[in-house]
Amino acid sequence: MRTSDLHFNFVLPSGYAIFIMPMPAARMETFNMDGHAASFRLSHEKADIHTRYFDDFRLGERFILPPIALTHSLVDSFRLISGETHPLHHDPVWCRENGHPGVLVHGFQVLAVTTAGASPFHAMVENSLLGLVEQSSRFIRPVYAGDTLHPVLQIVELTPNTSTGILALRSTVHNQRRELVLEGSQRYLLRMRDRLQPDDNQA
Numbered sequence: 070m071r072t073s074d075l076h077f078n079f080v081l082p083s084g085y086a087i088f089i090m091p092m093p094a095a096r097m098e099t100f101n102m103d104g105h106a107a108s109f110r111l112s113h114e115k116a117d118i119h120t121r122y123f124d125d126f127r128l129g130e131r132f133i134l135p136p137i138a139l140t141h142s143l144v145d146s147f148r149l150i151s152g153e154t155h156p157l158h159h160d161p162v163w164c165r166e167n168g169h170p171g172v173l174v175h176g177f178q179v180l181a182v183t184t185a186g187a188s189p190f191h192a193m194v195e196n197s198l199l200g201l202v203e204q205s206s207r208f209i210r211p212v213y214a215g216d217t218l219h220p221v222l223q224i225v226e227l228t229p230n231t232s233t234g235i236l237a238l239r240s241t242v243h244n245q246r247r248e249l250v251l252e253g254s255q256r257y258l259l260r261m262r263d264r265l266q267p268d269d270n271q272a
Contacts, residue, residue, distance in 0.1 A: 120196040122262035123234030126224055132188040132238075134220040139174050144214045147178045174212040179251050183220045183240040190222065190238075199233065199258040206240070206253030217245040222255070234259055 148159050156163035157173050164172055183206075185191055212218065219242065226237035235256055242251040 121193040122197045123227070123229065123236060123259040124262045126227060126236055126259075128224055128227060130224045132185070132190045132222040134182070134188045134222065136217055136219045137182050138217045139178070139212065139214055141172070141214045144172060144174055144178070147175060147181075151175065151177065169211075170213060172214040174214060174216070176206075176208050179208065179212050179218065179242060180206050180253070182218050183222065183242060183251070183253065183255070185222060185238065185255060185257070187220075188222055194257070194259060197260045197262075199260060201255065202235070202258050203256040204253065206251055208251055210244070210248055210250045212244065212250050218250070219243045219245075225254075226256075229261065232261055234261055 145159065147153075153159075153175055157167075157169070158175050159172060161172050164170075221241050221243075222238040223241075224236060225239045226235070228235040228237075236259055238255045238257070240251070240253045240255055241249060244250050
């Protein structure tokens with residue numbers, strides 16, 4: 070089978086490991102691991118994956134999202150979409166005159182890189198996810214146009230209900246200097262596997 074490969078190279082913060090799962094339209098592989106440096110390839114081909122339900126997840130599981138370079142064009146695009154007009158987010162001269170090394174990336178744009186849909190998690194919960202029910206974030210350090218961000222999600226809470234459960238992910242984002250720039254929490258409502266009727270279980 071011929072595939073089209075997309076290559077990413079990035080540096081993992083110390084103590085992180087890659088959590089790899091196949092995705093419906095992509096296969097993810099790791100190579101050249103040396104403890105901190107890591108690379109992975111997304112191969113655009115059909116992969117065999119089954120839905121995971123609330124019962125199937127475990128505390129501590131990590132999901133590594135692809136790194137993203139926040140170019141000036143991406144920062145400008147977000148400004149146009151959001152309607153943001155403050156010069157802090159688009160005028161480099163104003164930023165330098167006011168003590169900033171460059172254009173400051175809007176916090177909501179930094180938050181957007183933690184979307185779970187960009188990680189293997191989205192394929193796992195394709196048929197079990199009921200919705201995102203809560204999100205909170207803290208902005209630790211400023212992010213400037215030109216920075217490269219490395220998002221990671223980790224399961225930190227599993228709260229069962231009658232037929233569903235709440236899965237909480239801790240979100241962290243580091244820049245290219247391995248500095249923490251954002252940390253937060255995302256809570257998702259998932260179906261439970263053992264509460265499904267036989268005809269409903271597609272896994």
